[in-house]
Amino acid sequence: MGHVLETRxxxxxxxxxxxxxxxxxxxxxxEVHGIVGENGAGxxxxxxxxxxxxxxxxxxxxxxxxxxxFNNPNEAIQSGIGIVHQxxxxxxxxxxxxxxxxxxxxxxxxxxINRKQMNQDTMALLEEFGARDIDPGGQxxxxxxxxxQVLEILKAMSCNPSVLILDEPTSSLTDNESEALFxxxxxxxxxxxxxxxxxxxxxxxxxxxxxxxILKDGRFVCRADVKDIDQPFIVRNMVGREITDEYGxxxxxxxxxxxxxxxxxxxxxxxxxxxxxxxxxxxxxGVFGLVGAGRTELASSFVGLTQPExxxxxxxxxxxxxxxxxQAISMGMAYVSEDRKNSGLFLKKTIRDNIVANKLKKIAKxxxxxKKTGDRMAEDAIDRYxxxxxxxxxxxGDLSGGNQQKILVAEWLSDVPRVLIVDEPTxxxxxxxxxQIYGFINDLANQGTAVMMISSDLMEIIxxxxxxxxxxxxxxxxxxxxxxxxxxxxxxxxxGVNQERGIPS
Ligand SMILES: Nc1ncnc2c1ncn2[C@@H]1O[C@H](COP(=O)(O)OP(=O)(O)OP(=O)(O)O)[C@@H](O)[C@H]1O
Ligand SMILES: [Mg+2]
Numbered sequence: 320m321g322h323v324l325e326t327r328x329x330x331x332x333x334x335x336x337x338x339x340x341x342x343x344x345x346x347x348x349x350e351v352h353g354i355v356g357e358n359g360a361g362x363x364x365x366x367x368x369x370x371x372x373x374x375x376x377x378x379x380x381x382x383x384x385x386x387x388x389f390n391n392p393n394e395a396i397q398s399g400i401g402i403v404h405q406x407x408x409x410x411x412x413x414x415x416x417x418x419x420x421x422x423x424x425x426x427x428x429x430x431x432i433n434r435k436q437m438n439q440d441t442m443a444l445l446e447e448f449g450a451r452d453i454d455p456g457g458q459x460x461x462x463x464x465x466x467x468q469v470l471e472i473l474k475a476m477s478c479n480p481s482v483l484i485l486d487e488p489t490s491s492l493t494d495n496e497s498e499a500l501f502x503x504x505x506x507x508x509x510x511x512x513x514x515x516x517x518x519x520x521x522x523x524x525x526x527x528x529x530x531x532x533i534l535k536d537g538r539f540v541c542r543a544d545v546k547d548i549d550q551p552f553i554v555r556n557m558v559g560r561e562i563t564d565e566y567g568x569x570x571x572x573x574x575x576x577x578x579x580x581x582x583x584x585x586x587x588x589x590x591x592x593x594x595x596x597x598x599x600x601x602x603x604x605g606v607f608g609l610v611g612a613g614r615t616e617l618a619s620s621f622v623g624l625t626q627p628e629x630x631x632x633x634x635x636x637x638x639x640x641x642x643x644x645x646q647a648i649s650m651g652m653a654y655v656s657e658d659r660k661n662s663g664l665f666l667k668k669t670i671r672d673n674i675v676a677n678k679l680k681k682i683a684k685x686x687x688x689x690k691k692t693g694d695r696m697a698e699d700a701i702d703r704y705x706x707x708x709x710x711x712x713x714x715x716g717d718l719s720g721g722n723q724q725k726i727l728v729a730e731w732l733s734d735v736p737r738v739l740i741v742d743e744p745t746x747x748x749x750x751x752x753x754x755q756i757y758g759f760i761n762d763l764a765n766q767g768t769a770v771m772m773i774s775s776d777l778m779e780i781i782x783x784x785x786x787x788x789x790x791x792x793x794x795x796x797x798x799x800x801x802x803x804x805x806x807x808x809x810x811x812x813x814x815g816v817n818q819e820r821g822i823p824s
Contacts, residue, residue: 329378335709358721359707401480566782576600605784651737666716
């Protein structure tokens with residue numbers, strides 16, 4: 320059988336970077352084809368070319384055997400290529416249904432938008448995906464990042480593409496939501512839809528993909544059927560070395576000390592309630608929960624982004640009110656946000672300026688850092704985190720997704736903070752760099768930092784945490800000690816129906 324989609328010799332240059340060099344891949348009808356490679360390998364660039372966002376410098380694209388040229392995203396969609404981008408691109412002021420049906424709303428006999436129909440269709444899609452907690456009429460800006468991601472996926476699926484590209488679709492999803500996505504993929508696959516699936520989670524690749532292509536530094540390395548290979552094969556070919564002890568259990572040299580940060584009966588209406596929470600010196604506390612459990616909201620109230628309405632916070636035993644992020648920073652707190660686009664990175668600034676900017680905020684020592692010091696800080700960070708970039712003067716917004724995340728982490732992990740709060744720290748980061756970041760977090764904890772690590776990646780939670788706090792519906796549903804940390808146990812608390820305490824009010 321012929322290929323649904325094929326690229327031959329695709330090349331793409333950006334100023335100073337050869338993003339793609341002679342890349343040829345193909346996708347067969349009804350298969351899920353994985354694309355794997357390190358951060359900056361060129362995966363998203365290739366997908367943007369296939370979906371009409373970027374123009375290729377050279378090479379050819381074939382769809383069902385016919386050569387095609389896409390001058391804009393619409394032409395690609397018309398031809399049957401759908402894409403869910405790595406970064407959510409939803410219009411915040413429209414409703415859920417309006418987003419899904421943007422530019423193709425169902426109309427009634429008078430040519431007016433049939434809102435009822437639209438909401439019904441949306442409801443059906445949401446039902447199918449098991450996302451009943453999303454209100455079709457609700458405004459998108461009130462959705463969490465995970466819910467927005469679900470929306471993006473539904474939007475692309477609702478166009479019935481013949482090839483659907485998913486660029487790291489699960490990076491903000493919990494396991495349950497990922498499973499719902501996989502179920503949808505399998506269903507559409509039965510009907511003949513083909514997929515290109517990009518992920519840094521290799522276990523997902525083995526779960527959902529039939530075949531993969533590996534990219535490295537903009538070049539095609541090899542294609543393989545998933546049934547013929549194992550994880551070490553992929554890692555070897557994409558990273559060029561083996562990874563052992565990913566979570567650095569061998570590096571752990573610490574015992575938890577005194578309580579540094581504490582919340583007592585903390586609450587904020589419709590976010591979380593009655594939260595008792597302790598962070599000790601030299602301890603990594605993993606915080607797990609399903610979407611909507613209130614983890615990010617809780618962290619925001621710890622670092623002054625929001626104000627708790629009930630309860631108290633204590634810092635080194637003394638009651639504190641943290642009114643702003645600036646105050647939190649001056650107390651020695653650091654915060655890596657899950658939302659790099661809105662509260663992390665200055666996309667229009669250079670890598671160097673991003674690194675210097677946050678450093679400045681942190682040491683709050685007056686505005687002046689010499690050019691030389693700034694340059695050195697940026698070069699150190701690029702080196703330490705192996706950031707794939709043309710130079711420290713590259714705009715942060717032009718970096719690959721994973722490399723943006725590395726800059727964000729680099730900004731915060733360069734000092735030894737008293738308290739470090741990281742929210743989904745390895746979102747979008749490749750396997751090699753991920754173990755590096757774990758190494759840095761372990762180092763900080765070994766040196767005395769109290770770490771709160773929010774993550775939806777259960778393996779990461781279990782691998783890294785000294786203690787796990789599980790949240791559910793805004794409450795602390797349970798705590799798990801090292802020796803009891805199994806996936807089943809943590810999940811049963813996170814999904815537990817036994818804790819009948821309702822929604823915080
Ligand atoms: N608009 C742009 N301008 C300049 N350079 C770019 C641009 N887009 C991508 N690049 C560069 O091209 C290379 C490939 O980036 P790409 O986003 O395709 O990587 P990726 O494989 O998707 O990585 P990740 O896993 O981090 O998402 C990177 O070095 C990146 O910095
Ligand atoms: Mg990418």
